[in-house]
Amino acid sequence: MTAELPVVVDAMGGDDAPAVVVEGAVRAQAEGIPVTLVGDEAVVGPLLPRRNAPVLIHAPEAVAMDDGAKAVRRMEGASVRVVMREVAEHRGCAAVCFGNTGATLVSAVLDLGVLEDVDRPALATVLPNSSGGRLVMLDAGANVDCKPEMLVSFALLGAAYAEALGVENPRVGLLANGEEEGKGNVQTRATLPLLRQLPLTVVGNVEPTAAMDGACDVLVCDGFVGNVLLKAAEGAASTIQALLREEIGRRPSGMLGAWLLTGAFRRFRNRVNWDAHGGAVLLGTRGVVVAGHGRANADAVHAGIDVAWRAAQEGLVDGMARHLEAWAARD
Amino acid sequence: MTAELPVVVDAMGGDDAPAVVVEGAVRAQAEGIPVTLVGDEAVVGPLLPRRNAPVLIHAPEAVAMDDGAKAVRRMEGASVRVVMREVAEHRGCAAVCFGNTGATLVSAVLDLGVLEDVDRPALATVLPNSSGGRLVMLDAGANVDCKPEMLVSFALLGAAYAEALGVENPRVGLLANGEEEGKGNVQTRATLPLLRQLPLTVVGNVEPTAAMDGACDVLVCDGFVGNVLLKAAEGAASTIQALLREEIGRRPSGMLGAWLLTGAFRRFRNRVNWDAHGGAVLLGTRGVVVAGHGRANADAVHAGIDVAWRAAQEGLVDGMARHLEAWAARD
Numbered sequence: 001m002t003a004e005l006p007v008v009v010d011a012m013g014g015d016d017a018p019a020v021v022v023e024g025a026v027r028a029q030a031e032g033i034p035v036t037l038v039g040d041e042a043v044v045g046p047l048l049p050r051r052n053a054p055v056l057i058h059a060p061e062a063v064a065m066d067d068g069a070k071a072v073r074r075m076e077g078a079s080v081r082v083v084m085r086e087v088a089e090h091r092g093c094a095a096v097c098f099g100n101t102g103a104t105l106v107s108a109v110l111d112l113g114v115l116e117d118v119d120r121p122a123l124a125t126v127l128p129n130s131s132g133g134r135l136v137m138l139d140a141g142a143n144v145d146c147k148p149e150m151l152v153s154f155a156l157l158g159a160a161y162a163e164a165l166g167v168e169n170p171r172v173g174l175l176a177n178g179e180e181e182g183k184g185n186v187q188t189r190a191t192l193p194l195l196r197q198l199p200l201t202v203v204g205n206v207e208p209t210a211a212m213d214g215a216c217d218v219l220v221c222d223g224f225v226g227n228v229l230l231k232a233a234e235g236a237a238s239t240i241q242a243l244l245r246e247e248i249g250r251r252p253s254g255m256l257g258a259w260l261l262t263g264a265f266r267r268f269r270n271r272v273n274w275d276a277h278g279g280a281v282l283l284g285t286r287g288v289v290v291a292g293h294g295r296a297n298a299d300a301v302h303a304g305i306d307v308a309w310r311a312a313q314e315g316l317v318d319g320m321a322r323h324l325e326a327w328a329a330r331d
Numbered sequence: 332m333t334a335e336l337p338v339v340v341d342a343m344g345g346d347d348a349p350a351v352v353v354e355g356a357v358r359a360q361a362e363g364i365p366v367t368l369v370g371d372e373a374v375v376g377p378l379l380p381r382r383n384a385p386v387l388i389h390a391p392e393a394v395a396m397d398d399g400a401k402a403v404r405r406m407e408g409a410s411v412r413v414v415m416r417e418v419a420e421h422r423g424c425a426a427v428c429f430g431n432t433g434a435t436l437v438s439a440v441l442d443l444g445v446l447e448d449v450d451r452p453a454l455a456t457v458l459p460n461s462s463g464g465r466l467v468m469l470d471a472g473a474n475v476d477c478k479p480e481m482l483v484s485f486a487l488l489g490a491a492y493a494e495a496l497g498v499e500n501p502r503v504g505l506l507a508n509g510e511e512e513g514k515g516n517v518q519t520r521a522t523l524p525l526l527r528q529l530p531l532t533v534v535g536n537v538e539p540t541a542a543m544d545g546a547c548d549v550l551v552c553d554g555f556v557g558n559v560l561l562k563a564a565e566g567a568a569s570t571i572q573a574l575l576r577e578e579i580g581r582r583p584s585g586m587l588g589a590w591l592l593t594g595a596f597r598r599f600r601n602r603v604n605w606d607a608h609g610g611a612v613l614l615g616t617r618g619v620v621v622a623g624h625g626r627a628n629a630d631a632v633h634a635g636i637d638v639a640w641r642a643a644q645e646g647l648v649d650g651m652a653r654h655l656e657a658w659a660a661r662d
Contacts (some may be wrong), residue, residue, distance in 0.1 A: 012501070083493070100480060111557055127570075128570060129570060129576070130566075130569050130570040130573040130574075131573075132577075141508055144508065144515070144516040144517075145516045145517050175473065175559065176555075177472055177554070177555050177558035177559065177562075178558075184475070184477075184555070185475040185476045185555040186476050188555075196641065207562050208559055208562040208563040208565075209562045209563075209565050209566040209569070210566075210571050211481030211566070212563075212566030212567065212569065213566065213569065218446075221559075222516075223508070224507075224508050224515070224516040224519075224556070225555070225556055225559055226509065227508035227509075227565040228539055228552075228556055228559060228563070229559055229561050230541075230562070230563075231538050231539040231540045232539040232559070232560040232561075232563035232564045232565065233563045233566065233567035234539075234540050234567075235461075235539045235540040235541075235542070235543030235544065235564065236460050236543065236563070236564035236565075236567040236571075237542065237571060238540070238543065238570055239460060239543050240567075240568060240571055242461040242462075243461075246463075253591045254591065256588075256591055257587075257588040257589065257590070257591030258588065259588070260584045260585065260587055260591070273383045277412075286535075294430075298495040
């Protein structure tokens, strides 16, 4: 039996790198996920524990938060580029990068490459829904101004991701401002007939409220709109928590009640804190890539590694390729 | 002193009309807002109280939820059309209609008309923000596929509405997927330079999270995107309340804590329940129009009448006209 391939993690990405990345990686490894870190040996090396430390691969450069696509193209020795090559050359099963999502996207396209029939990869996020299920939403912000054909490929990729998460025969919805067939904008009205030709269960137009209530398993949209949806949900969650804190602080019985509810509130925040769910997964590249938030803490790093590991174990990339082939063969 | 003009309310619109509309109207009138109801005398008449009842104007027809623009154009005797004519002919200070928003929009354009330099009216909603303030968001769904010039007129209309709500020198933001100048899609990148020429305080691109955190007072967007934002926030609120209920139900101390927090939870739900804030206001027509939700209950009807009354008292329509003129005079 060959050893299992590790998850390869960029130690240099994110606001609090490398400290929180190392901490999250060490925790993941302690739970049985093999991890390889990539970063500057002089900086990362001293942070590693003596026992059971992740393997460290040296990378001489690191991408900054404001480095654009051009800079990333030139920086072949940047940690994020080295991470992608480890996966491309089959020394790792998945890539996990925090911080500059644009750099992660560019590196993945350059060094891993995209699957056949994929125009551009999409970022998929998983949202909790009110009935305890999960909603795969894509594109979460990688591509604005999408042509209908791009939304079609997002549907195929998103369905493969939902399957890797354990959803059988996932129901695919198109994000719109109303569920009637004639609703939507120019883009979605051109997309819906194309989606209906896919070998997938397409439920039609879905509003955000219905999607978050379980009306579909995969929600397809333009990256501009998807990003707005995600940040509106995050903003609402913050507002609600602030209002609730304020209401609770109004009288002593509220404080006592809040004390009795401490555990419930903590679990609640963990479930609502979508960052902690491991970040977005890049779909359409020839390898599993998790793009985590720049503000990731050690919990989020651990969760991101966990998401990457499970996606790799479930054969996410093969699943995407299968869906794309089935669709291409139809022509 | 002449008597104050009443708020004119369509008694026939909404899922539970006319009962809940009459109930809400009676309550508003009891609090000192003069109200005129419009609807079928045979149906609405028996619901009115003996004392201090709102005036009732008979309308022989009513628009159904699925009546389209064409049907509404022909139905001159429909209650929603009569409501608009009461306001157009200065027998009412504002119109309040529940249910079929498209019918409200068409009737307002036909019978009230639009202000000079307004291409199409927009729907504005007010969201609570996490610091206790308010955010005017438009367009909330009346216009999809907006040209940049339409977004510019939304900025002028929204600023006038924020002023009518008591905000001095409102800060206007353009909804985008990032705050940097180069972020956004084709539509918003073409809009931002035009907004910067307005005689308004324009803060630039604003993400939903920042907007809901107080980064601007007016958030301008396409009706498709605005509708998605609104319903994503609503969906997140429902999900969060469901998760919280579930967490609280897990153990006895949680039940006791929840009992102690009953009042806080109720006030919290009222603040988060954005429908109860009185529905969306139509901006750009020659009269105040509040378009309430089809699922409005008596509280929401009361709140909608209150919003309409205050907007009329604050001179919302004159304020919009002033902003539009100042901008037109600049050319």
